[in-house]
Each structure stands twice: as structure tokens, then as C-alpha cells.
Amino acid sequence: MSQPSVASNNGFSRRRFMAGTVSAAAAPLLASTAQAEAPVIPQTKLRQPVVTSLRINEQPYELSLDTRTSLLDALRDHAGLTGTKKGCDHGQCGACTVLVDGKRVLSCLSFAVMNEGKDITTVEGLASSDGKLHPMQQAFIDHDAFQCGYCTPGQILSAIGCVNEGHAESENDIREYMSGNICRCAAYPNIVAAILQARDETKGA
Amino acid sequence: MDAAAPRPKENMGEPLPRVDARLKVTGQAHYPADLPTANIAYGALATSSIAKGKVAKLRLDEARAVPGLLDIVTYGDMDKVDKPKFGNSGATSIGPLHDRTIFHDGQIVALAVAETFEAAEEAARLIRAEYEEEKPTATFDSPGTATIPAAGKSPLFKEDVKAGDFDAAYADAAVKIDQRYSTPTQHHNPIELFSTTAYWEGDQLIVHEPSQNVTGWKVELARQLRIDPAKVRIVSPFIGGAFGSKGPMTPRTAIVAVAAKRLGRPVRCVTSRMQAFGTQTYRAETRHRIRIGAGKDGRITAFAHEGWEVTSRPDAYVVGGTSATGRMYDYGSVLTHVSLVQADRNTPGYMRSPPETPYVYALENAMDEMAVALGMDPVEFRRINEPKAEPIGKKPFSSRSLIQCYDQAAEAFGWADRDPKVGAMRDGDWLVGIGCATAIYPTAVAPCAARVRLTVDGDVRLQCGSHEIGTGVRTVAGQMASERLGVSIEKISVEIGDSSLPPAPVSGGSISTASVCSAVLMACDAIRTKLYAAATAEGGPLAGSHNEEFELAGGKILAKSGASAKVGDVLKAMQVGAIEEYAEFAPKGATPEALKKLYAGTPEFHGGEQDEDSVKYAFGAEFVEVRINRYTREIRVPRIVGAFAAGRIMNTRTARSQLMGGMIWGIGQALHEATEVDRRYARYVNRDLQDYLVPVNADIKDLQVILVPEVDHAVNPAGVKGLGELGNVGTAAAVASAVYHATGRRIRDLPIRIEQLLV
Numbered sequence: 001m002s003q004p005s006v007a008s009n010n011g012f013s014r015r016r017f018m019a020g021t022v023s024a025a026a027a028p029l030l031a032s033t034a035q036a037e038a039p040v041i042p043q044t045k046l047r048q049p050v051v052t053s054l055r056i057n058e059q060p061y062e063l064s065l066d067t068r069t070s071l072l073d074a075l076r077d078h079a080g081l082t083g084t085k086k087g088c089d090h091g092q093c094g095a096c097t098v099l100v101d102g103k104r105v106l107s108c109l110s111f112a113v114m115n116e117g118k119d120i121t122t123v124e125g126l127a128s129s130d131g132k133l134h135p136m137q138q139a140f141i142d143h144d145a146f147q148c149g150y151c152t153p154g155q156i157l158s159a160i161g162c163v164n165e166g167h168a169e170s171e172n173d174i175r176e177y178m179s180g181n182i183c184r185c186a187a188y189p190n191i192v193a194a195i196l197q198a199r200d201e202t203k204g205a
Numbered sequence: 206m207d208a209a210a211p212r213p214k215e216n217m218g219e220p221l222p223r224v225d226a227r228l229k230v231t232g233q234a235h236y237p238a239d240l241p242t243a244n245i246a247y248g249a250l251a252t253s254s255i256a257k258g259k260v261a262k263l264r265l266d267e268a269r270a271v272p273g274l275l276d277i278v279t280y281g282d283m284d285k286v287d288k289p290k291f292g293n294s295g296a297t298s299i300g301p302l303h304d305r306t307i308f309h310d311g312q313i314v315a316l317a318v319a320e321t322f323e324a325a326e327e328a329a330r331l332i333r334a335e336y337e338e339e340k341p342t343a344t345f346d347s348p349g350t351a352t353i354p355a356a357g358k359s360p361l362f363k364e365d366v367k368a369g370d371f372d373a374a375y376a377d378a379a380v381k382i383d384q385r386y387s388t389p390t391q392h393h394n395p396i397e398l399f400s401t402t403a404y405w406e407g408d409q410l411i412v413h414e415p416s417q418n419v420t421g422w423k424v425e426l427a428r429q430l431r432i433d434p435a436k437v438r439i440v441s442p443f444i445g446g447a448f449g450s451k452g453p454m455t456p457r458t459a460i461v462a463v464a465a466k467r468l469g470r471p472v473r474c475v476t477s478r479m480q481a482f483g484t485q486t487y488r489a490e491t492r493h494r495i496r497i498g499a500g501k502d503g504r505i506t507a508f509a510h511e512g513w514e515v516t517s518r519p520d521a522y523v524v525g526g527t528s529a530t531g532r533m534y535d536y537g538s539v540l541t542h543v544s545l546v547q548a549d550r551n552t553p554g555y556m557r558s559p560p561e562t563p564y565v566y567a568l569e570n571a572m573d574e575m576a577v578a579l580g581m582d583p584v585e586f587r588r589i590n591e592p593k594a595e596p597i598g599k600k601p602f603s604s605r606s607l608i609q610c611y612d613q614a615a616e617a618f619g620w621a622d623r624d625p626k627v628g629a630m631r632d633g634d635w636l637v638g639i640g641c642a643t644a645i646y647p648t649a650v651a652p653c654a655a656r657v658r659l660t661v662d663g664d665v666r667l668q669c670g671s672h673e674i675g676t677g678v679r680t681v682a683g684q685m686a687s688e689r690l691g692v693s694i695e696k697i698s699v700e701i702g703d704s705s706l707p708p709a710p711v712s713g714g715s716i717s718t719a720s721v722c723s724a725v726l727m728a729c730d731a732i733r734t735k736l737y738a739a740a741t742a743e744g745g746p747l748a749g750s751h752n753e754e755f756e757l758a759g760g761k762i763l764a765k766s767g768a769s770a771k772v773g774d775v776l777k778a779m780q781v782g783a784i785e786e787y788a789e790f791a792p793k794g795a796t797p798e799a800l801k802k803l804y805a806g807t808p809e810f811h812g813g814e815q816d817e818d819s820v821k822y823a824f825g826a827e828f829v830e831v832r833i834n835r836y837t838r839e840i841r842v843p844r845i846v847g848a849f850a851a852g853r854i855m856n857t858r859t860a861r862s863q864l865m866g867g868m869i870w871g872i873g874q875a876l877h878e879a880t881e882v883d884r885r886y887a888r889y890v891n892r893d894l895q896d897y898l899v900p901v902n903a904d905i906k907d908l909q910v911i912l913v914p915e916v917d918h919a920v921n922p923a924g925v926k927g928l929g930e931l932g933n934v935g936t937a938a939a940v941a942s943a944v945y946h947a948t949g950r951r952i953r954d955l956p957i958r959i960e961q962l963l964v
Contacts, residue, residue, distance in 0.1 A: 073323075082232070089477065090478065092894040124231065124233075126231070140226075141223075141230055144861075146229055147677070148395070148396075148444060148675030150443075151396045156230060178902045179904075185862075186900060187865075187866065188901075189905060189908050190209050193207065193209065
């Protein structure tokens with residue numbers, strides 16, 4: 001499942017597609033003139049797969065995707081990287097957090113096609129190739145910063161993002177800036193302890 | 206040692222890290238919707254937008270026109286499948302596609318299946334229902350409710366407990382209170398979404414679904430599908446939080462299995478967060494009336510607890526927490542009564558400490574009020590009403606360390622520094638209050654089977670059809686094998702979460718550690734017996750030694766005499782590659798059919814209040830500090846201490862984490878969680894994690910868990926009391942007590958929110 005899927009040839013260039021979606025997306029903002037503009041592409045064509053190039057964990061992927069596919073579903077259902085979790089699909093729980101160009105992003109709120117050419121890091125890409133865990137992963141084990149483990153990939157990526165943003169300078173900061181990641185098992189004090197442990201090593205990682 | 210790994214005290218196991226920790230931090234722990242499945246089709250549910258009436262017509266044309274749509278399963282398509290049953294393995298008797306009657310809002314009306322998730326979602330949204338709508342009954346006080354006595358309506362709630370003459374004792378009491386309390390509807394909201402993936406290999410059905418009850422589901426799903434249970438396999442290796450929500454199977458499972466059969470291809474349906482509110486179970490809203498009478502010396506003479514609970518029209522789900530509250534203190538006389546209030550709602554179900562969370566909240570809030578009425582210290586008030594035997598059947602407690610818990614938690618918290626006067630403690634603009642309450646949870650245990658294999662290389666393979674819902678059962682089961690076989694935990698692999706393994710009971714009622722570890726203990730001890738017999742046989746490495754005490758450690762048999770033999774050498778002498786033992790554990794008092802019932806997915810529970818010799822509970826005491834802003838009335842819980850005694854602690858790390866999570870749940874019960882019901886439409890309003898509030902990281906600051914040593918050999922062979930549902934009991938009452946202390950306002954209806962504290 002980790003092999004990139006082969007793009008289907010639907011005779012539909014990314015360039016034309018992007019032009020179409022940009023116009024369609026802009027329409028509501030141009031209320032007075034929008035009505036006069038017909039959509040550039042008929043709606044049925046929006047459902048046709050589009051080849052999207054993503055760089056995930058330093059590997060290139062070419063995925064043939066319905067344009068409505070979220071980055072989260074692209075990772076899970078098309079790239080076979082199920083470490084990223086779906087907890088709400090509404091940007092309310094944080095379980096789907098990944099790093100896009102180093103910044104934490106809720107992958108359920110981002111269409112996959114919006115991430116064309118970007119660098120995406122998921123939980124599968126954190127440990128080094130020799131199996132050594134990222135300091136944040138090790139700290140989560142050391143401090144038992146999870147129980148069921150479902151929110152954990154999102155917590156870990158969010159924690160790395162939080163440290164790199166400079167929002168892990170105090171315990172209160174960590175609590176505040178990690179509050180977008182819900183842990184229903186409620187391992188919060190252990191998550192804070194883990195981030196404190198891994199903070200300095202993460203900055204250098 | 207850091208806080209996450211408390212140093213073990215007497216009768217406590219090592220804080221080993223979870224055996225599956227690496228899988229969980231690397232994304233390699235595969236939850237059911239992650240399991241690789243080829244050629245999958247995606248399902249999406251369409252649900253009703255009314256709560257009562259009939260589906261007159263379903264228009265599918267628009268949905269069918271969606272490119273990529275493969276099938277729609279709806280009315281008529283489940284006719285060759287039996288309706289679900291309500292019980293331990295079934296969430297409801299409502300067969301949503303068996304007839305067109307709508308019993309509640311958000312009831313399944315169809316499943317759309319398509320080539321992609323996006324197409325399935327689009328099609329499901331285009332399914333148009335026309336209804337014959339009736340006015341629904343939402344909850345308490347809505348027109349059209351029916352109220353019936355709860356006793357006898359559930360096998361788990363046989364009677365309204367009572368003792369002595371309450372009326373006379375209450376009438377004579379010098380000090381008394383008579384108050385009403387309420388708790389709201391709550392939804393479990395585990396972060397893992399509910400999902401079903403089903404596929405058929407010939408006549409064999411495989412289902413990947415997060416489950417706390419794989420054996421029960423196998424049998425119930427086979428019944429619905431009219432096939433042999435041996436042809437059904439439920440696979441659930443990791444569960445992303447459960448809290449009771451994944452105990453009973455919901456009607457979706459059979460619908461997805463039927464869709465997979467019709468298509469001849471795997472179908473996966475991941476329920477949306479919003480749809481889960483109506484298609485899964487929830488904690489019923491409850492109301493309570495409590496009367497307590499006492500002498501001026503603080504000794505309680507009369508206790509009455511009446512409860513009312515909302516349930517669905519067709520299913521009598523009983524919360525019924527009076528069995529525990531009626532036995533908590535030395536009351537003198539006890540009167541209880543529980544009623545069910547039927548409304549047009551989906552059927553409620555088990556949610557973390559189902560009876561105790563609401564009922565003990567009411568009791569403990571009332572106890573605090575009574576202490577105030579008596580002018581007594583609330584800890585002292587509990588101390589003088591500590592019973593020697595429980596008041597209903599006059600049975601002793603198998604062990605009861607409540608006072609030790611109070612003493613240790615009080616000391617750690619600094620209770621002695623509390624100024625008891627209301628409003629006396631302030632810190633700038635913050636009103637400070639301190640409160641406490643008791644936690645209790647019945648200690649039950651159920652039959653369980655396990656298989657353990659020890660190989661000549663010293664590797665151990667442990668198999669048990671229990672469930673890893675985050676409690677750490679995989680770790681503690683491995684730890685038990687490690688202790689008994691003298692093998693390091695790294696050499697032990699634990700297989701769990703699959704109905705093809707030896708059966709374990711439902712992972713509910715905090716029975717798993719006790720039940721699983723007892724079965725693993727038996728299997729390991731059978732291996733020990735074989736090893737020792739072979740080692741001491743003629744020609745064996747310990748020949749001549751008989752019936753001696755021995756230990757297994759570091760891969761060796763160590764006899765008390767000092768002689769030792771390598772386990773590998775003993776197996777070689779036996780000329781075998783491995784010893785494998787299958788063990789069936791049946792608790793004391795189990796019926797002759799106990800194991801048969803385990804295999805049938807209907808395990809017997811023993812312990813709690815049911816045993817003849819004693820009642821069995823775990824106890825704890827929780828202390829909280831609240832801060833309330835004098836202007837905004839913002840409420841914070843900056844500090845909480847809980848002390849708990851629960852028999853043998855298998856692993857102090859996983860035990861602490863469960864209790865900590867429970868205490869934070871308790872804070873959520875106190876301040877955050879409530880599913881709001883629109884009374885006009887009997888509809889849940891806040892059906893997502895933005896509006897259904899749960900504690901987040903910033904809500905929790907200083908939290909301390911104290912594990913109080915306790916030895917109890919009566920509960921089960923492992924000596925373990927469950928604690929996964931102990932930590933969240935009582936917390937909300939402790940918060941209410943602290944809010945009173947800070948403000949002088951007694952809040953009786955949960956959750957406690959800013960608006961209740963505004964003048």
C-alpha cells in the first residue's frame with residue numbers, strides 16, 4: 001500500500017483544472033459579477049479524478065484523486081498511510097494533524113489538491129530509517145502520553161509544530177497551544193511532560 | 206522516577222511501558238478502519254430528520270445518478286436478516302431498515318455505497334425522505350412521556366434496594382435534607398469514529414470494527430444474518446477509545462455486511478461524528494431526589510434515593526445506581542426507587558461507570574449539603590458514617606480502604622489548611638473553593654479463556670479475545686505471563702481483539718484486568734506445573750526434588766533448595782518444542798454453564814453486590830480546588846488530588862493513567878459535557894466536538910493520583926479490582942462542593958456553567 005498509485009489518464013490537465021477551481025472558488029466573493037459568469041467547468045467534471053503530486057515523508061506520490069478528497073483521505077485511502085487519523089473531519093479534534101512545509105495543518109480541512117508540490121510529514125515519517133524514534137515519539141512513550149493511542153499521531157505532530165512555533169516555552173503555553181488536539185482518554189498532564197522532555201531536542205531535529 | 210511511572214508500593218506491579226507503545230507513536234497501530242483491505246467500496250449513511258413517524262416515501266433517483274454510486278441498501282433489503290436485539294451485545298432492538306417506523310431523530314434510513322468516499326457522501330445527502338411526521342416526546346417534562354418502574358426491567362437491575370423503616374427514621378431525624386439533582390445526556394465521543402468494514406470470503410464474513418465485545422458481536426451478528434457464528438469473525442486489534450460506546454453492537458454492522466454481500470466486495474462505512482450521536486448509544490439524562498436524616502452527632506439514620514432516567518420507547522435501558530449508593534454508608538435505614546421515563550429517543554447505553562457517575566454524583570453532592578447542615582467537616586462526616594457491613598444485606602466488604610484514601614488524599618492536598626467558611630478563601634479576583642467526594646465502583650469479574658505457549662527459545666505467545674481500548678490490558682496480560690513464567694516482557698507477544706481467539710468477556714464493568722489476568726495466571730500455572738513435573742522426573746535436571754517451592758526467573762526454574770534448571774533444557778528433555786496451555790477461568794460462584802455462556806457471548810458477571818460472602822467494591826477519595834472569577838464567573842479547576850485503593854495494581858503506570866483520565870472525565874462531567882436536546886424536535890443540537898465540550902489540555906493543571914496499597918484475595922485469583930471506571934465517580938460532586946465553598950451557591954444540576962453562578 002505504500003507504493004504511489006498510478007495516475008489514470010483522463011485527458012484533463014492540472015493547469016486547466018486549477019484555472020477552473022480558482023474561478024469557481026472566487027465566484028461567491030464577486031457577488032455582483034459572479035452571476036454573469038458561467039462555471040468554467042461543468043460540475044460533473046469536478047468529480048473526475050485529477051492527478052495530484054504530493055511529497056509525503058520525502059517520497060514523491062502521484063495520486064489520482066476526486067477533487068473533493070481531503071488531504072486526510074488522500075493520505076489514508078490513497079497513499080495507504082493510515083497513521084494519520086480521522087476523528088471528526090471538521091477540524092475540531094486535531095487527530096488528523098500533519099506538518100505541511102513544517103507547519104501543523106489539519107489535514108481534514110485541506111483539499112489534497114491544495115497541497116500540490118508541498119512537503120508533507122506524517123507520523124510514519126518521523127522515525128529515522130534505522131528505526132530510531134523522533135525525540136517526541138520517545139518522550140510520549142516515556143511519559144505514557146496516551147492510552148488508546150488514536151489521537152497520538154496528531155498530538156505528536158502538533159507537539160513538534162508547537163515547539164517549532166516557539167509555543168512550548170512554558171507549561172501554560174504548551175497547554176494553551178496544544179488545546180486543539182483533544183485526547184478523550186485525557187492524558188493531558190503526560191502530554192505536557194512529554195513535550196517538556198523533547199522540546200530542546202526537537203528544536204534541533 | 207517521573208510522575209507517569211509511580212514507584213510500586215506493596216502489592217503493586219512495575220510501571221512497565223505499554224507493550225504496544227512503539228506501534229502507537231509510529232502510526233503502526235492499526236485500528237479497524239486502518240486495516241488494509243483491497244478493492245474497497247465506501248458506504249455513507251442517510252439518517253432521518255424527524256424523531257417520530259413513518260418514512261412515507263424515499264426518493265433515490267438523485268442519489269442513484271451520482272457517478273460512482275454502486276448500491277443503496279434501504280427498506281426491503283434487510284428482509285432476510287433478523288432484527289437486532291437489545292441486550293449486552295446489542296445496542297437497540299430497533300431494526301432501522303426493517304420497517305419504516307421512525308423511533309428517534311437520526312435513525313438510519315439508507316446506506317449509500319460508492320466507488321469513493323466522496324461519491325458515497327454525495328449520494329447519501331441526495332437521498333430524499335418524505336415523512337408522515339408526528340409530534341415527538343423529547344425528554345423529562347415533555348408531553349407524552351411514559352413512566353414505569355425500572356426494577357426487573359434489566360437483568361442488571363433486579364430490585365429497588367431497601368433496609369429498615371426509612372419513613373419513621375426520617376421523621377425522627379434531628380437534621381435532614383430533601384433535595385433534587387440532575388445530570389444531562391452525554392455522548393462518549395471517543396476520538397476514533399465508529400466504523401464498520403465488512404467483506405465475505407465465500408460464506409465466511411469478516412468484520413473490522415472497533416469493539417469491546419468481539420465474541421458477543423460474533424454471535425449476535427450471526428444470529429441477525431442467520432448464519433453459523435463460526436462463519437463470522439470480528440477483528441478489532443486496537444480501539445481508539447470506547448468508554449462503553451463500543452460494547453453493544455449497533456444496527457449498522459449488519460447493514461454493512463449485507464451491502465458487502467450484495468456487492469461481492471468489501472464495504473467500509475465510517476460514521477460521521479454528527480451521525481454517531483443518533484446511531485450509537487449515550488448516557489441517559491437522570492434526575493434524583495435524595496433525602497438524608499441524621500442525628501446532631503452526624504450519624505445518618507435515614508437515606509432515600511429516588512432516580513428517574515430517560516430511555517427509548519422500545520428498550521428499557523436501566524442506569525440504576527441505587528445498588529451502590531444504597532450501600533455506601535452506614536445509613537440505618539434505606540429506601541430507593543428507580544423509574545424509567547420513555548421518550549422518542551435512541552436507546553441509551555453504557556458510558557464509563559454508567560450507574561455510578563450520575564447516582565454517586567447526586568449522593569455525594571447531598572452528603573456535602575448534609576455536612577453543611579450539620580456544621581461538620583465533610584471528611585469527618587464520612588468518617589463517622591463508615592460502615593462495618595453494607596446496610597442492605599448486612600454483608601461485609603471484601604475490603605474497604607475509603608478512610609485510608611481520604612487520609613492520604615487530604616494530606617497530599619493540604620485539606621487541613623482549608624478555611625471552612627464559605628467565601629473565606631480568595632486570591633485576587635478569584636474566589637477559591639475546596640471540596641471533596643467519595644469514588645466507588647463495584648468489583649466484578651467474569652469467566653475468561655486464554656492460551657499461552659512457551660517455546661524452547663523462551664518466547665511466549667499469549668492469546669485472549671479481550672480488547673485494547675487504551676486500558677493497557679495487552680501490557681498487564683503480558684506482565685502477568687512475564688511474572689509467572691519468568692520471561693522478560695520483550696519475549697512475550699500478546700494477541701488480542703479477535704473473535705477467533707479464546708473468548709474473553711465484554712471489556713466493560715472494569716472487569717478486564719481481573720478476568721484476563723486470572724485466565725492468563727491459570728494457563729501460566731499449568732505450564733509451570735508441567736515444567737516442574739518434567740524437571741523433577743527421573744532423569745530430569747532437578748530429579749530427586751519433589752513438591753518443593755520453586756520460582757521461574759530469567760529462563761530458569763529455581764528450586765528452594767538452590768538447585769536450578771534452564772527452562773529450555775527441560776523442554777529439550779521433554780522432547781517438545783513448546784508447552785501450550787489453554788485455560789478457562791470461572792469466578793467463584795459461577796454456574797456450571799458459565800464457560801458455555803462465555804462462548805455464546807453472554808458472560809456471567811460475579812462480584813459487586815451479588816456474591817454471598819461479601820460485597821466487593823473499589824474506593825477512592827477526590828479533592829479539588831476551584832477558582833471562580835469574581836467578575837466573569839469563569840470556573841477553573843487548577844488542582845485535583847485523588848487517592849484510590851483497588852486491590853493488586855498490575856502496573857502502576859497504566860493504573861495511574863486510567864485514574865488520571867477518569868478524574869479528568871470527572872472534571873468534564875462537572876463543567877463541560879452535555880448533549881443539548883431541542884425539545885421541539887427531540888433532536889440533539891450540539892452534535893460535534895466544537896459544541897459538545899470535553900476537557901482540553903488547557904483545562905487541566907495540577908493533577909495527582911495516589912495509589913493506596915490494598916490486598917484483597919476474595920475478589921478473584923489475580924487479586925485485582927478494576928479501576929478504569931473508578932476515577933470519574935464522585936469528581937463532579939467534589940467540584941460542586943468546592944463551588945459551594947467558594948460562592949455559597951449549591952449547584953445541583955450538571956454541568957456547572959458560568960450562567961448558574963451569575964447573580
